[in-house]
Amino acid sequence: MKTSAPERERVVGSKVTRVDAVEKVTGLAKYAPDIYFDRMVHCALVIARKPHGILHKIDASRAQKLPGVFGIFTYKDVPGKNRLGEVVDDMPCLVAEGETVKHYGDVVAVVAASTQKTAEEAARKVRLTIEELPAVLDIEEARRDEIRIHGSSNVSVHKKIRKGDVSKGFSRADLIIEDNFMASYQEHAYIEPQGVVVLPDTDYGMTVYGSIQCPYYVQSSLSKVLGFPMSKVRIIQAETGGAFGGKEDVPSFVASYAAVAAYNLKRPARLIYPREIDIHTTSKRHPVKSRYKMGFSKDGEILAIEVDAYMDMGAYATLSPVVMFRTLVHAAGAYSVDNVSVDTYGVYTNKVPPGAFRGFGSPQVLFAVESMVDEASRRLGIDPVDMRMKNALREGSRTSTDQLLTESVGAVETLDKVNELSNWKELNERVEAFNRGSLFQKRGVGLSHIIYGVSLGAQGQHIDKSGAHVQINRDGSVDVRIGGTEMGQGAKTVMAIIAAEELGQKLSQIVVHQTDTAFVPDSGPTVASRTTMFSGNAVRIACKSLRERLVKLYAELNSCSEDEVELHDGMISCGQDKGMPFDELIEEAFKKNVKMFEAGWYQSPVLEWDPESGIGQAYITYSFASQVVVVEVDMITGNTKVLEAYTVHDVGKAINPEGVIGQIQGGFVQGMGYALSEDLKMLNGRILTDNFNTYIIPTIRDIPRVFKYGIVEDEFSEGPYGAKGIGEPSLMATPPAIANAISRAIGRRIRHIPATPEYVLNVIKEDAE
């Protein structure tokens, strides 16, 4: 049997139209707010609006008198366990009287009413009596443990890597650099806020439609909060307008609040967050404060690296311990270093709990480590590309956790390609020439080189699996159901390409359905740039079985060898015969009762990991990227413009190149916002920048006029067709590249992101004084 046909064009790697493009562009796509059920109630949340205090009383009497209010539900109305939190369940679903509120956005009650307006008005009328307590509002204050938020210490999570002997490494070093860095919050800024509709269903359980990244998390959470078996909780993902990690665990909370209303009223309940409530209550990128010490030989070899990183977990740990695992593994960067010591700590504060966000705890430390490497290259007088090249990981190298890399290590190739793409030497000369002729505008060229561990890694391997269900209908159309979700990143298109490639059916005849927990078993979360690899492999496995049956059937019908049968673009043929349309063969299969559905299942290879030493196989494989950015800094105002960007990503295999390009572009712009303008302001634990008029994300007018990308395809044998992941690495190279470019432009080191104009000007002025 032929598994591929080099003489014909493959669907994998070709340019295709997004399978969900028309529905999204024309408005046919159904998002949570578009879903309506008879007798549906509208919900609004009552939040604490105090950073820390004892909740003495919830007085809903005034609110209950409002016409149209059906119910105001508190902790007393939670039928199951009043706890939330996917990894650590330290968060109440609804804060109880007598307990402490721990941040401004703590949810105390859910109001259900006939209209959204009435629900919101009633929520405002619920009076909370809170005895305020002193609040812990930053990492240093939390570390002092004078005010404790949970248990015996605010520093509740610690992870470490101990590889080699850093003191020996430092003793051999010609140059030792120490520095401190701060990477602040970032808001996800998905275009569609959080939202769900929960309804009592015909199976006497609850069905949830929602803007959801991880339906199985929602199913598990609701099961606990409602006290229902999981078989009575069904989650159907509505179209989802962006997530970036922000809809990983948070929809479990949103759905739980709405479910409490639906359960008590026995009516469908809709909860759609206004943007302000979304920003006040939901997760962000963690602020991380880090101290780095690195030792280098005079020829640029990294001899030792020592890192302490403190992560602000906010009021509840939620996903922070697993985010911190990625921080730990990525802290030493994309380099081969013999002596590594990394300590990461999670601290509680009385602020909004951060969580998952594109890069998952790694962009903060990659900004820091790449700043250190850049500073070393400057002090040693070594070209930044050469410096990275000298220390880059290759096949046979060992990572910071001593993992041996045996295949698909495209790191060096990304450096080579970005060098070529940016015309590195000439670019630097051009920038130097500009600077010689300009007094107040200075340009800088920044380079970054990053690593990204694909999928959940050693700490999440127990949930690192995915299922798929593929069914060929009598007319030849194909239903594909996966456990991963489409949230704008293009997962449906990739799955359709894989199914079309394997089955030989036309892409237009493949339908990838919205994810539904009733059809596909728990497939883990749609995170960690794992969907192409895990759901993709599951779809491919299912399709391969179906293909085998189709090939066998065609060979029998035409008395030819199975080895000669070929399926492609809706036709099946054998040798030089005239072939048969795919749908006609399926008709034959149905007549002969051939099984035309199949399940696929893919799970992570086992990873050996020692949590005590932080040594072992942290991830199944790694993606790499290198990026060059040119900025222009106004030395008088501190303003930075990104003028040019060159970025190269090792993705293993670009199954849908257009989708990969879209991810590269989008990730760059989101990374640019993180590096420059997205400045989340707080006052006494309350977020002030609670909409996009004050929280500034980049627009089309801010993106660089020159943006060139390159794709390296160093295939990974476990990935479908060799694919790895691109969702997160697309962002991660940008903050350090921009920070390094600014540092080069102003001749001083950027140690804080976002590097706002005011901050940059202060750096220019302080060092000048």
Next chain:
Amino acid sequence: MLPNVKEFIRPETVQEAYALLEKNRKATVLLAGGTIVSQMRSSNIETIVDLRKTGLDKIVQKPDEIAAGAMVTAEQFRQDRLIADRYGDFFYDSFGLIGNWQLRNMITLGGSIAPRLGWSDITTCLMTVGASLLVYGQDDYQTLCIGDYFQIPSSERPIITHIILPDEDWRYAFYRFARSAFDIATLNMGIAMKLNDRRIVSSRIVCGSRPMFPARMESVEESLVDLNFDEQTPGIVRSLVYDNFSGGSNMIASSEYRNHLASVLAERAVKKIGEIIL
């Protein structure tokens, strides 16, 4: 959101609009371009009075001035031939920095001034060219300078019908600084100078988004009178603006940074004027 709106009225004259406003000011809002009203949150508003049909959307040449209707949009004003003939590229360039085409096709001149927006680039630019307002209220029509308009208590404030642009031969420059291309200004600065040969006869130094409402820096203007405009002038203006700045902090920027920005933008604006005259 205005959840309690019961009436949407589109009067055909200013007089009719004013009468509707007077009926119940606390419960009425005037609708110009819609960018402000669409963002309002008030449960008090019951009536929206749309000024679209009141005929205030034209720009006309008068004997010694140009009168631009309050409903003229930013883009319409920016592209207008009369305005280009009188002010060269000043408004074309300055208004081009505001938002995007879609937004500029909605924003109106009157709608930008009346809500007393601190960050309005339009107000700063209009104050820079010495614009005054023709308003209609209980005293019939009257002309007021922009500052005086806001001295009138809001309960009695008339409707802005026209922006009156004087027929003068000055030199103008405008700069804004923002955190992103689409963001409101962290600070904006407009400078106008009347010169006799190279002697500064008079000037207007207007600083907006301080974050308070744009204001003229009169002490700086007085210091510049009779100064000879040369290569030193931008630096002199920078120092004067730095020393005389009055502004505040908010979540966008600190007062100190704004003070610094004001002096820098003033220097750049004067340099730009210098490029025209030197």
